Amino acid sequence: MRVLITGGSGFVGRRLCERLAKADHSLLVVSRDPTRARRVLPAGTDVETSVLAFTDRAPEAIVNLAGESIADRRWSDEQKRRLIDSRVNITRDLVMLCQHLESPPAVMVSGSAMGYYGDQGEREVAEDTPPHDEFAHRLCESWEQAAREAEEYGVRVALIRIGLVLEQGGGTLAKMLPPFKLGLGGRFGSGRQFMPWVHREDLVRIIEFLLERDDLRGPFNGSAPHPVTNAEFSQALARHLRRPAMLPVPAFVLKAGFGEMSRLLLTGADMRPARLQAAGFEFRYPTLDEALAAILRQ
Template sequence: MKILITGGTGFIGHRLMSHLRTHHQITVLSRSPNKVYQRLGHDVEALASLQELDNLDAFDAVINLAGEPIADKRWSPAQKDIICQSRWQITRQLVDKLKAGSRPPRVLISGSAVGYYGRQGDALVDEDSHPHPEFSHEVCARWEELAMAAASEQTRVCLIRLGVVLGAEGGALRKMLPSYRLGLGGPIGSGKQYLSWIHIEDVVNLLLFLLEHEECSGAFNATAPEPVTNELFSRTLARVLGKPHFARVPAWAMRLLFGEMAELLLTGQRVMPVRLQQAGFHFRYPTLDKALKETLGGKRNA
């Protein structure tokens, strides 16, 4: 299978590449082809711009993972625009190129996030839940709308609404580890807000699952079937690391440091992967304890 990937050098893309490259012909779209070769090797093809292509007829599948991290910086108006455009522009360009051909890719798998639902309290959330209107929803809703424009008899579209992805080599966990290793980690705010998470290996496996299962289309919650409160996540992480758990980050401090963006961490969603499970997908790491022990056990012992 010939696959075009955006975000191939990122946290998820890099792990995905190790699974795809042995059986498929991969092209990675990146403004820095040298970075692609340095990070992924020379057995993949790097494409600097979609303008080099008239259409996407040469590909069997497209996986769109590109986007500015949403929780890395304070949400200034300029940063909000970067977050939006880094997702919307590339998705729009991909769909335009896809629709320009006569034999388009059979599947487009495009990223999204559980931020689509906005704040939901402790209510169980599935793919049909009504979203709360706020910035994270606006970003994801438009992102998904642009991707779904590619849907046709020839092309199915899958949207993956990602939770917090757990992996030792990147993402939120890597940022949390320094304070927890010092015994200073703790819950944020009340700690009662739910955190919907997923092990990075399950993200890779569900991407492969959606590639292969032609009956799958539409939105899928990419979260483990055991969402937990921030308090329980924090306590479990400290226990797996063998560290004390007594610190707490007050809500006012988060708002002072991060402004509006802090609400992502102070509110949450209790998201369930209903459609993935109905499709027959099985999680390798369904529980937080198992996921954290696999992710951190080897590094701690080393």
Template sequence: MRILITGGTGFIGQALCPLLAQQGHQLVLWTRQLKPNLPVGVTDYVQQLDELEPDSIQAVINLAGAGIADQRWNEQRKKLLVDSRVNTTRQLVAWMAKQTLRPQVLVSASAVGYYGEQGDAEITEATPPTPGFTHDLCAAWEAAALEAEALDVRVCLVRTGVVLAPEGGSLKKMLPAFRFGLGGPLGEGKHWFPWIHRKDMARIYTWLLTHESAQGVYNASAPEPVTNADFTRLLGKALHRPTLLPMPEKVLKLLFGEMADLLLVSDRMLPERLMQEGFSFDYPQLDQALKDLL
């Protein structure tokens, strides 16, 4: 297939694009960068959707969005977080509507933030959300993608957990402190941490892309979530370092403001639909994932 990808230069895209190319797909990146550093496997890019040859795209993968944990949140930053996701998705759907031969499938990113604080309850795709900024953001993002269903496009929504790889994301930010023996649990460490190996994350996108029966919402995290305390312990074990220095909740909120909620929210997310429909994780357990990553 010839696949259009947004956000392909990002953390997930850098693992996904080579995998798609290995599977024989042709990849076109939509990017606003003047001279993008194209991921391995990407053969072409456009800066405007109108530059694409009409009816030339068979599938779309939508990963676009400003980094949610890159900066402290204020109203301006929140607006950028929403606009970079929702408006980009709306533009994609509007472009699809202009095509005579429309893409067969849109696989569009969302996030575990859709659910909000859930305590110790297990989260499936049917779990009702708790109101809050991250839920509102994800709900609007998903609604924009679902507009493509009216165009007879199959839509899959990927509610992503914390993606792990040392090259980026949360793990890259954690590693320096942990390697110096300064890592520790956040707050009381009892909140649940829905993690996933980046290789499995990329494989989920390719699986949803090619399984024609796949449609709707999918939780994308490993089948064995852990608490923050257990994650801390296993990361310290993998690095052969102590993890004795907790970060109190008050300090986190002082340092990060409202964004501290991202670090303290409890989401025991399970990939129920992926498991029921036959997806198999290469890294279902955190200790084996960290061993591979580190």
């Protein structure tokens, strides 16, 4: 199968490409830096700078993972526009590709994020939980609506609302491990906010699962079945590293340093993968202890 992947050279995309290549799929990857992408992706990956460059190599499936990091800088009005545009524009290009192809791809698995739900307090969150209206929700809603437009051309669209991705070499742990290894870690604010998380290997398996199951469409929560609070996450990470976690960061410090973006650290959702589990998906790393034990053994 020819699979077109945006964000294919990123933290999740690289591992997805490795698994797809091993399963003998042909890879078409969109990257702003093709030279770098070819260095990190499997041999034979076809890399272009534009989605529409693949019009003559019609993909049979699409995985859409592109988007500027939401936590790289403060959310000025300009940065908010950039975050939305980096997701919506390339998604619209994918829909335009579907429109132009004589035989559109059968499926598009499109990324979204746990931010879709906004701050949910301590309420358990499934795919049908009403969102809290805030910037993170509006960002994800625009992204998902752009992807759904592919349905007009007969494409099955599955949306993954992704939790915090855990693995060595990137994702959430890239920023958390250094201070925790020094014994300088701790909870953020009250620590009661939920942190839905997922091991990268399980996330890639979820993407494969949704590519293969032609009966699955719509939104899916892409996180492990046992989310934890920020305080529980901090204690678990410190325990696995055999370090203390005695230095909490007060909420007012985060708000002063990050402005509105501090909501990513101080709010959350007790997000559960209800639809994935109902469809029969089995997590390799269902608990945080199992995930951290595997990751930190490396």
